[in-house]
Amino acid sequence: MANTDALRVPVVARPADDPSIALRLQRIWETRAGWIGALASVDHKSIGKRYLVTSFAFLILGGLEAAVMRLQLAQPNQALLTPEQYNQLFTMHGVTMIFLYALPVLSGFSNFLWPLLLGSRDMAFPRLNAFSYWVFLFSGIFLYASFPVGRAPDAGWFNYVPYSSLAYNPGINIDLYALGMVLLGVSTTVGSINFIVTLIRTRAPGMSINRVPILVWGTLTASVGNIFAVPAVSLAFFMLWMDRRFGMHFFDVTGGGQPLLWQHLFWMFGHPWVYAIVLPAMGIVSDGLPTFCRRPLVGYTAVALATVTTMVLGFGVWVHHMFATGLPPLSLSFFSAASFVIVIPSAVGVFAWLATIWTGRPQFTTPFLFFAGFVIVFVIGGVSGFMTAAVPVDVQLTDTYFVVAHLHYVLIGINVFPVVGGIHYWFPKFTGRLMNERLGKWTFWIMFIGFNVGFFPMHILGVLGMPRRVYTYSDGLGWSTLNLVITLGAYLFAFGVLLFLINVWRSLRQGERAGANPWNGPSLEWATASPPPPYNFAVIPTVGSRYPLWESQMTGQTGESTTAEGFLLDDGRETIGTSVLDAVPDVILRMPGDSLAPLLLSIALVVLFIGMLVQSWWLFGAALAASLLATIAWLWPEARLGQTMDIAHE
Amino acid sequence: MKPMTSSRVAAAAALCGAPLLADAEPAMSYLHTFGPAGDPATRLGWGLAIISIVVVVVITVLLLAAALRRRLPSADPRALAVHRDEGGMPWLYIGVGVSTVVLVGCAVWTMFTVAAVAMPTQTVLTLQVTAAQWWWSVRYESSEPDRIFTIANEIHIPVGRPVRIELASQDVIHSFWIPQLAGKMDVIPGQTNVTWLQADQPGTYRGQCGEYCGAQHAHMAMYVVADTPQDYAIWVRDQLRDAAAPASEAARLGEQAFTAHCAACHAVRGTDAGGILGPDLTHLMSRHTIAAGLLPNTPGNLAAWIADSQALKPGSRMPALALSGRDLSATLTYLQTLH
Numbered sequence: 009m010a011n012t013d014a015l016r017v018p019v020v021a022r023p024a025d026d027p028s029i030a031l032r033l034q035r036i037w038e039t040r041a042g043w044i045g046a047l048a049s050v051d052h053k054s055i056g057k058r059y060l061v062t063s064f065a066f067l068i069l070g071g072l073e074a075a076v077m078r079l080q081l082a083q084p085n086q087a088l089l090t091p092e093q094y095n096q097l098f099t100m101h102g103v104t105m106i107f108l109y110a111l112p113v114l115s116g117f118s119n120f121l122w123p124l125l126l127g128s129r130d131m132a133f134p135r136l137n138a139f140s141y142w143v144f145l146f147s148g149i150f151l152y153a154s155f156p157v158g159r160a161p162d163a164g165w166f167n168y169v170p171y172s173s174l175a176y177n178p179g180i181n182i183d184l185y186a187l188g189m190v191l192l193g194v195s196t197t198v199g200s201i202n203f204i205v206t207l208i209r210t211r212a213p214g215m216s217i218n219r220v221p222i223l224v225w226g227t228l229t230a231s232v233g234n235i236f237a238v239p240a241v242s243l244a245f246f247m248l249w250m251d252r253r254f255g256m257h258f259f260d261v262t263g264g265g266q267p268l269l270w271q272h273l274f275w276m277f278g279h280p281w282v283y284a285i286v287l288p289a290m291g292i293v294s295d296g297l298p299t300f301c302r303r304p305l306v307g308y309t310a311v312a313l314a315t316v317t318t319m320v321l322g323f324g325v326w327v328h329h330m331f332a333t334g335l336p337p338l339s340l341s342f343f344s345a346a347s348f349v350i351v352i353p354s355a356v357g358v359f360a361w362l363a364t365i366w367t368g369r370p371q372f373t374t375p376f377l378f379f380a381g382f383v384i385v386f387v388i389g390g391v392s393g394f395m396t397a398a399v400p401v402d403v404q405l406t407d408t409y410f411v412v413a414h415l416h417y418v419l420i421g422i423n424v425f426p427v428v429g430g431i432h433y434w435f436p437k438f439t440g441r442l443m444n445e446r447l448g449k450w451t452f453w454i455m456f457i458g459f460n461v462g463f464f465p466m467h468i469l470g471v472l473g474m475p476r477r478v479y480t481y482s483d484g485l486g487w488s489t490l491n492l493v494i495t496l497g498a499y500l501f502a503f504g505v506l507l508f509l510i511n512v513w514r515s516l517r518q519g520e521r522a523g524a525n526p527w528n529g530p531s532l533e534w535a536t537a538s539p540p541p542p543y544n545f546a547v548i549p550t551v552g553s554r555y556p557l558w559e560s561q562m563t564g565q566t567g568e569s570t571t572a573e574g575f576l577l578d579d580g581r582e583t584i585g586t587s588v589l590d591a592v593p594d595v596i597l598r599m600p601g602d603s604l605a606p607l608l609l610s611i612a613l614v615v616l617f618i619g620m621l622v623q624s625w626w627l628f629g630a631a632l633a634a635s636l637l638a639t640i641a642w643l644w645p646e647a648r649l650g651q652t653m654d655i656a657h658e
Numbered sequence: 659m660k661p662m663t664s665s666r667v668a669a670a671a672a673l674c675g676a677p678l679l680a681d682a683e684p685a686m687s688y689l690h691t692f693g694p695a696g697d698p699a700t701r702l703g704w705g706l707a708i709i710s711i712v713v714v715v716v717i718t719v720l721l722l723a724a725a726l727r728r729r730l731p732s733a734d735p736r737a738l739a740v741h742r743d744e745g746g747m748p749w750l751y752i753g754v755g756v757s758t759v760v761l762v763g764c765a766v767w768t769m770f771t772v773a774a775v776a777m778p779t780q781t782v783l784t785l786q787v788t789a790a791q792w793w794w795s796v797r798y799e800s801s802e803p804d805r806i807f808t809i810a811n812e813i814h815i816p817v818g819r820p821v822r823i824e825l826a827s828q829d830v831i832h833s834f835w836i837p838q839l840a841g842k843m844d845v846i847p848g849q850t851n852v853t854w855l856q857a858d859q860p861g862t863y864r865g866q867c868g869e870y871c872g873a874q875h876a877h878m879a880m881y882v883v884a885d886t887p888q889d890y891a892i893w894v895r896d897q898l899r900d901a902a903a904p905a906s907e908a909a910r911l912g913e914q915a916f917t918a919h920c921a922a923c924h925a926v927r928g929t930d931a932g933g934i935l936g937p938d939l940t941h942l943m944s945r946h947t948i949a950a951g952l953l954p955n956t957p958g959n960l961a962a963w964i965a966d967s968q969a970l971k972p973g974s975r976m977p978a979l980a981l982s983g984r985d986l987s988a989t990l991t992y993l994q995t996l997h
Binding site for chain 1: 683684685686687688689696698699700702703706707709710713714717718720721723724725727728729730736737738739740741742743744745746747749750752753754757758761762764765767768769771772773774775776791829830831833835837840841842843844846847848849851852864866867868869870871872873874875876972973
């Protein structure tokens with residue numbers, strides 16, 4: 009290869025004229041058959057599907073935990089569970105849903121969809137992408153290993169000190185939680201970096217920043233948020249582990265530490281995280297709804313900016329989780345006002361969706377039902393959040409079932425409904441087959457009714473004074489009937505989820521075959537085959553508008569998007585790098601091939617954490633050495649990638 | 659127990675469509691509060707709840723109308739045509755504009771309410787409340803040392819007077835919460851949080867720990883009894899007395915058994931029992947419940963609690979004592995003299 013390779017001008021081709029292009033690209037991009045090939049794969053579509061399947065497995069685990077708890081609470085004074093068992097279950101339910109389901113499932117969508125939406129061939133850092141998945145999987149297993157070792161974390165997902173300190177919680181369970189969270193933070197951080205760079209660098213030519221889909225805005229915002237938020241919680245958990253195992257006093261009152269420091273660090277992370285696990289899901293709705301309303305989203309710019317604004321404000325409201333901790337009224341007032349203000353960008357989204365439906369021509373498909381149902385649930389979760397923004401009201405509502413209602417309306421309403429709708433929507437792209445519509449509609453109605461029957465009464469239960477996190481309650485406080493209704497509703501909701509899983513299972517085998525664009529959708533992922541070939545697009549598309557596939561259908565629409573002709577880039581794995589704002593092509597990006605190094609590094613890393621957990625320093629040292637070796641193997645220069653050449657800087 | 663004439667309660671029953679509230683307002687419900695530390699917040703809460711319900715109803719109606727008004731059968735060729743991006747922006751301008759005005763209004767109302775529920779400068783009484791896993795110790799402060807006394811899990815206050823509450827924790831974080839009188843205040847080790855209560859009507863108000871604190875967080879209740887000034891004065895006088903010496907032989911044996919088995923943790927003023935790890939039992943029989951609100955204070959429950967506390971409240975710091983039958987009944991006899 010010559011030095012000029014780096015300066016080469018990419019060939020422009022028309023794949024329709026040359027059938028050999030597809031074959032050649034297939035050979036370059038396909039994952040080798042067999043399980044070694046699968047373990048080494050860096051294909052964003054495989055990784056995305058793995059994220060989706062794994063996070064749904066955790067959703068089911070968390071759901072089973074909830075199902076047992078709801079049996080315990082169905083009647084007063086039951087003894088199905090001991091207090092200790094109940095406390096482990098509610099803790100692991102929260103940990104599972106918030107950390108092992110809610111964000112990873114959205115990472116699954118984004119991993120699968122981003123390069124397709126952006127007209128690229130893979131994420132910016134494919135190996136980092138694989139690494140991010142493996143670390144997520146292993147940290148989930150690490151956290152769940154607490155059950156077989158005899159005791160799961162039992163101090164709540166919020167894990168307040170001093171209850172989680174060694175004095176009150178001497179078991180290994182809290183160490184598992186602390187170290188597991190630090191490990192998971194590695195996955196989240198590298199995943200976020202990957203999304204950010206992918207957005208900045210690998211959009212198709214012409215896809216300027218004001219043409220990217222809202223899902224991309226949502227995931228980008230969440231990723232930037234995570235970069236700032238995750239260090240706070242990783243630090244907090246690491247400090248807790250040091251307190252517990254090395255006699256530090258960060259949180260220990262007797263040594264001059266501060267229990268409230270934990271709460272500040274945790275919620276500085278925790279509140280932005282809440283937005284990180286809803287903004288991409290709101291993006292799914294903003295992108296899906298227009299397809300079924302047959303018109304572009306109303307107020308694209310406003311919705312995109314509201315997404316970003318929500319996250320920026322989201323860093324200024326963490327104290328509303330701490331209104332009852334005795335902080336001075338002035339700071340409470342500030343955070344209270346900020347919590348009211350953050351409702352405004354959410355209102356932008358709601359009215360944009362309403363206007364899109366109103367001015368469009370809605371088609372009542374299953375995804376539409378989920379997206380439209382989401383709007384109602386979103387509003388209920390929003391107004392209950394608005395009530396807790398008022399300090400004097402919140403000090404009554406906080407730590408009651410009202411907040412349990414609120415957070416489930418937010419997390420199930422704003423995450424699960426769009427996710428299930430999104431899976432119905434993109435299932436043909438994931439698998440090449442459509443999901444069954446009839447079963448899908450049954451799924452929606454059962455989930456929607458079950459959800460509201462199961463969670464709405466929790467608002468009333470909260471104002472009737474039932475505290476959260478109690479393993480049982482007395483009769484005669486007015487809580488018994490509502491709790492029974494809640495349990496029945498929760499089981500109906502679970503039945504809806506079961507129907508959904510059955511539909512997925514059946515559709516994988518018998519679903520109607522889908523063409524490239526079964527919904528007549530507007531964005532680039534619908535321009536390629538279902539499921540897409542390993543190289544995504546035979547040539548890099550050119551984008552001329554926000555809705556490239558609708559250009560020919562909308563009167564008066566200008567735009568010159570094309571997927572028929574573009575950069576070929578077939579000298580090994582390559583994609584085009586473009587400029588940040590206007591997406592002008594400026595570099596050929598050479599992409600790394602499949603490798604076992606990300607998996608090996610993840611294994612070394614999890615062994616390193618096991619070494620820390622059991623305080624076996626030789627194991628820690630060996631794992632550290634192994635992880636260095638895996639990193640060297642990962643980064644070993646490859647001629648294929650142009651990493652061994654001397655490039656003249658002229 | 660308390661008057662239920664409030665029109666708000668009726669409104670609540672109507673809104674929630676619930677026969678649940680029909681008979682009596684449940685003890686922990688703060689749909690209606692009974693003192694100035696809670697009332698302004700309750701009014702604000704109702705205001706925000708009504709705004710919330712209106713918003714949900716309006717949005718739901720608009721959504722249904724939007725979805726149904728131009729629906730076409732999917733067979734109709736017009737159904738799939740793509741429309742241009744026009745119209746719709748007034749929805750954002752009006753919707754977001756109205757939302758912003760309402761939100762700012764609510765924020766201002768909130769600030770006024772924060773000021774309204776702030777602690778008055780003058781209080782008549784200061785209580786030092788210490789939370790522990792899983793019970794409450796309450797010390798009545800006084801400038802005269804012989805008027806200081808300690809009780810557990812049941813607080814008496816004079817009706818209509820502001821009471822200052824200073825909160826300390828013996829172990830982990832708890833939260834002090836008497837919903838019908840005021841919102842929560844967390845009890846955090848290493849700092850003294852201060853809150854206040856005032857009951858405008860005589861009655862018994864239930865409270866419960868509001869922050870997850872471990873195995874028996876569910877059973878960490880307490881009661882606040884608001885007495886008329888006369889009743890309160892009598893109650894204080896009674897509490898200040900030391901325990902009466904046992905009058906009967908059985909009670910005297912019981913005192914011995916109590917001192918042998920229970921005094922390491924429990925105190926009874928006027929005797930050798932001076933433990934501080936568990937509730938002060940000097941006037942145990944004046945309380946309505948035992949084990950932090952878990953059970954009504956009856957001889958049967960008391961016996962069951964002493965015989966096997968772990969069965970009733972698993973994880974409780976009250977150990978299984980394995981008293982002989984004789985010691986158990988003697989102790990019980992003695993405890994019942996502690997009026």
